[in-house]
Amino acid sequence: xxxxxxxxxxxxxxxxxxxxxxxxxxxxxxxxxxxxxxxxxxxxxxxxxxxxxxxxxxxxxxxxxxxxxxxxxxxxxxxxxxxxxxxxxxxxxxxxxxxxxxxxxxxxxxxxxxxxxxxxxxxxxxxxxxxxxxxxxxxxxxxxxxxxxxxxxxxxxxxx
Amino acid sequence: xxxxxxxxxxxxxxxxxxxxxxxxxxxxxxxxxxxxxxxxxxxxxxxxxxxxxxxxxxxxxxxxxxxxxxxxxxxxxxxxxxxxxxxxxxxxxxxxxxxxxxxxxxxxxxxxxxxxxxxxxxxxxxxxxxxxxxxxxxxxxxxxxxxxxxxxxxxxxxxx
Numbered sequence: 471x472x473x474x475x476x477x478x479x480x481x482x483x484x485x486x487x488x489x490x491x492x493x494x495x496x497x498x499x500x501x502x503x504x505x506x507x508x509x510x511x512x513x514x515x516x517x518x519x520x521x522x523x524x525x526x527x528x529x530x531x532x533x534x535x536x537x538x539x540x541x542x543x544x545x546x547x548x549x550x551x552x553x554x555x556x557x558x559x560x561x562x563x564x565x566x567x568x569x570x571x572x573x574x575x576x577x578x579x580x581x582x583x584x585x586x587x588x589x590x591x592x593x594x595x596x597x598x599x600x601x602x603x604x605x606x607x608x609x610x611x612x613x614x615x616x617x618x619x620x621x622x623x624x625x626x627x628x629x630x
Numbered sequence: 631x632x633x634x635x636x637x638x639x640x641x642x643x644x645x646x647x648x649x650x651x652x653x654x655x656x657x658x659x660x661x662x663x664x665x666x667x668x669x670x671x672x673x674x675x676x677x678x679x680x681x682x683x684x685x686x687x688x689x690x691x692x693x694x695x696x697x698x699x700x701x702x703x704x705x706x707x708x709x710x711x712x713x714x715x716x717x718x719x720x721x722x723x724x725x726x727x728x729x730x731x732x733x734x735x736x737x738x739x740x741x742x743x744x745x746x747x748x749x750x751x752x753x754x755x756x757x758x759x760x761x762x763x764x765x766x767x768x769x770x771x772x773x774x775x776x777x778x779x780x781x782x783x784x785x786x787x788x789x790x
Contacts, residue, residue, distance in 0.1 A: 492701075495701055495702055496702075499699035499700055499702050499703030499704075500700050500701045501700045501701045502701055539659035539746060539773075540659055540660050540661045541652075541655055541658065541661045541662055542655055542656075542659050542748075542773045542774040542775060542776070543659030543746065543772060543773055544659075545774060546769070546772050580771070581770070581771070581772065583769065583772070585745070586699060586703065588702075606767050606768055606769060606770070607766050607767020607768070607769075607785045608767070609706070609743065609767075609785070609787055610741070610766070610787065610789070611740070611789075612699075612706050612741065612743070612787075613699075613703055614703075614705060615702060616702070620740075623703070625767045625785060627769055627770065629770070629771075
């Protein structure tokens with residue numbers, strides 16, 4: 471698996487990964503009815519650096535990294551990761567997260583924060599914990615899950 | 631004290647309140663070198679509803695309210711409050727926070743979240759606690775304070 475900066479020509483492949491996840495509305499706090507253009511503007515916006523994970527020329531995952539806050543908070547990074555539904559369970563999210571931590575360190579970030587890990591997203595929660603992230607906050611009933619109703623969201627954090 | 635929606639003609643008065651706080655860089659994770667135009671775009675942007683607190687026609691404080699997240703997280707509100715340096719200690723922040731909670735309820739929000747209360751901002755911390763907010767998260771060394779160095783930031787939350 472090769473991880474590289476996303477280019478404008480990757481937009482269609484990135485859409486193909488992020489739109490189904492956004493539309494499902496079960497893991498990201500994003501408008502499920504978001505248009506493709508808005509989804510790409512969100513994922514590849516000027517405030518973010520966006521990467522893709524590819525294998526044999528096929529894009530299997532994508533992530534972004536950005537400062538989580540401005541000013542006195544800009545030394546903490548924030549990332550979002552999505553993997554193609556056809557490629558789950560193959561370590562792609564893990565590989566992207568490891569890549570993002572190395573990249574963050576190289577850019578001088580001192581920590582990484584996930585603002586909103588939905589409690590029912592147990593696979594992600596376990597993965598981030600195995601990569602050294604700790605639950606540092608719990609937001610009671612902060613997410614309305616499409617089938618489970620109101621559930622907690624977690625704030626996860628690690629120093630780099 | 632009257633609290634009302636901000637109008638475009640309030641921009642200069644709002645700048646006069648928010649720019650010194652942003653420039654000081656001790657309580658908000660915003661670029662201290664932000665221009666007046668950028669500060670106003672942030673505080674009065676289309677994603678927010680902005681209010682002012684005035685007394686005898688003088689604007690003494692301002693706050694914004696917005697959904698803290700989109701999609702499944704849009705039932706949780708987020709606010710920022712700033713009081714004129716000449717009017718601290720007179721209950722203006724408290725009045726604005728009470729107003730914002732009532733307004734949030736009227737708009738159907740179910741909770742309110744503060745994402746980033748700097749640990750050294752003890753006056754704010756005590757005020758929010760007295761208004762029913764709980765510390766639900768602690769972000770280790772997430773804020774670089776201009777004089778105190780790296781300090782924790784807190785996530786505060788309350789149901790409405």
